[in-house]
Amino acid sequence: MRAVLVGVWGRDISKEFSKESIKELKGLVEAVGGKTLGYILQKRNFPDQKYYIGQGKAQEIREIVRGTKADTVVFDDFLTPAQISNLEKVINAKVLDRTDLVLEIFSRRAKTKEAKLQVELAKLMHELPRLHGKGKALSRLGGGLGTRGPGEQETEVRKRLIKKRIHRIKKELEEIKKRRREQRKRRERSEKGERIVRVAIVGYTNAGKSTLMNALTKKDTYVANMLFATLDTKTSARVIYPDFKLLFTDTVGFIRKLPPELIESFKATLEEVQEADIILHVVDVSDEGWLDYVSTVNEVLKELGAEEKPIIYALNKADKLVETENEMNHLPHPAFIEGDAVLISAEKRWGLGKLLDKIVEVAKREEVYI
Numbered sequence: 001m002r003a004v005l006v007g008v009w010g011r012d013i014s015k016e017f018s019k020e021s022i023k024e025l026k027g028l029v030e031a032v033g034g035k036t037l038g039y040i041l042q043k044r045n046f047p048d049q050k051y052y053i054g055q056g057k058a059q060e061i062r063e064i065v066r067g068t069k070a071d072t073v074v075f076d077d078f079l080t081p082a083q084i085s086n087l088e089k090v091i092n093a094k095v096l097d098r099t100d101l102v103l104e105i106f107s108r109r110a111k112t113k114e115a116k117l118q119v120e121l122a123k124l125m126h127e128l129p130r131l132h133g134k135g136k137a138l139s140r141l142g143g144g145l146g147t148r149g150p151g152e153q154e155t156e157v158r159k160r161l162i163k164k165r166i167h168r169i170k171k172e173l174e175e176i177k178k179r180r181r182e183q184r185k186r187r188e189r190s191e192k193g194e195r196i197v198r199v200a201i202v203g204y205t206n207a208g209k210s211t212l213m214n215a216l217t218k219k220d221t222y223v224a225n226m227l228f229a230t231l232d233t234k235t236s237a238r239v240i241y242p243d244f245k246l247l248f249t250d251t252v253g254f255i256r257k258l259p260p261e262l263i264e265s266f267k268a269t270l271e272e273v274q275e276a277d278i279i280l281h282v283v284d285v286s287d288e289g290w291l292d293y294v295s296t297v298n299e300v301l302k303e304l305g306a307e308e309k310p311i312i313y314a315l316n317k318a319d320k321l322v323e324t325e326n327e328m329n330h331l332p333h334p335a336f337i338e339g340d341a342v343l344i345s346a347e348k349r350w351g352l353g354k355l356l357d358k359i360v361e362v363a364k365r366e367e368v369y370i
């Protein structure tokens with residue numbers, strides 16, 4: 001994929017924010033093995049119904065596509081099926097939106113049966129409202145583009161098949177969920193005599209959640225410098241004090257403008273977040289946009305109904321800001337973070353003792369243990 005990216009700013013979105021978002025979109029393009037040739041930002045207070053951007057701008061993009069030999073134009077937002085199809089006509093290249101990319105990444109990364117089912121469900125939910133007689137919505141990244149859409153009758157058949165499949169997947173997921181719940185109960189019951197604190201590690205994608213999980217529990221969860229390396233939640237344990245046991249869970253990363261279908265699908269996986277006693281929110285403080293990431297993650301936590309739980313911020317990758325652990329310890333507490341926060345470097349294993357102390361302190365203070 002040779003892509004040109006398009007973003008919009010104006011009204012509620014600052015130019016800086018929009019640029020940050022485009023930078024991330026570039027990461028998403030790379031995650032599906034594509035290359036970004038350049039990007040275009042347009043100032044617009046409201047999206048155009050027909051083209052999302054202005055029609056003049058769309059024609060300009062067509063020239064850029066021709067000049068750079070791009071084959072794809074990626075919009076940094078959700079587009080309607082009509083907008084996509086109108087844009088493709090004007091621009092004369094494949095048009096994708098953020099949802100298409102994220103769904104594609106998820107479907108490539110899903111490893112376990114559950115994750116695979118969840119991604120399939122999200123894809124089908126995404127596809128269903130987009131099926132029209134003349135639609136060409138199927139596997140938009142799969143090369144089948146430009147082919148003529150199915151007829152009215154085929155569409156109806158396809159719709160019925162999708163609904164049936166959705167029903168089936170939901171049932172299967174429900175069974176997996178039930179089994180997991182029972183396993184969890186058994187696991188927790190066997191920990192008699194100790195107070196257990198369930199800690200869910202959450203955060204923006206690539207923040208270092210799995211690295212921290214490994215550092216804390218000496219397990220080896222997959223770590224990689226790419227978006228959405230982890231798609232399955234895994235629990236691991238570590239004993240801290242004789243009468244305290246911390247159970248850590250690694251989770252799938254969050255991202256801004258997460259397709260709603262995915263939130264829906266991954267809610268089940270994120271059930272561990274809903275059941276956690278403490279949320280450990282990992283933040284990459286070496287990234288300029290980290291405060292925006294924090295609010296994005298907190299919004300998703302709200303979606304999951306977990307915003308009332310005690311949150312501890314693990315301000316990670318401090319090794320990119322200072323040279324030594326000692327220097328890190330002399331950094332001021334970031335005033336804009338209200339509440340419990342600890343500076344760490346998961347990779348260098350700095351500050352992990354303090355972080356564990358903090359978890360126990362919060363658990364005692366909030367009396368959140370079983």
Ligand SMILES: Nc1nc2c(ncn2[C@@H]2O[C@H](COP(=O)(O)OP(=O)(O)OP(=O)(O)O)[C@@H](O)[C@H]2O)c(=O)[nH]1
Nearest residue numbers: 206207208209210211224225228229230253346347
């Ligand atoms: N310099 C530095 N790099 C880190 C640190 N922690 C993690 N990383 C790097 O950040 C990248 C992402 O780490 P992961 O642990 O996979 O991040 P994650 O939050 O689990 O990411 P997803 O599963 O993709 O959401 C990897 O390249 C890590 O090596 C740290 O403390 N310092």
Ligand SMILES: [Mg+2]
Nearest residue numbers: 209210229230
């Ligand atoms: Mg991970």
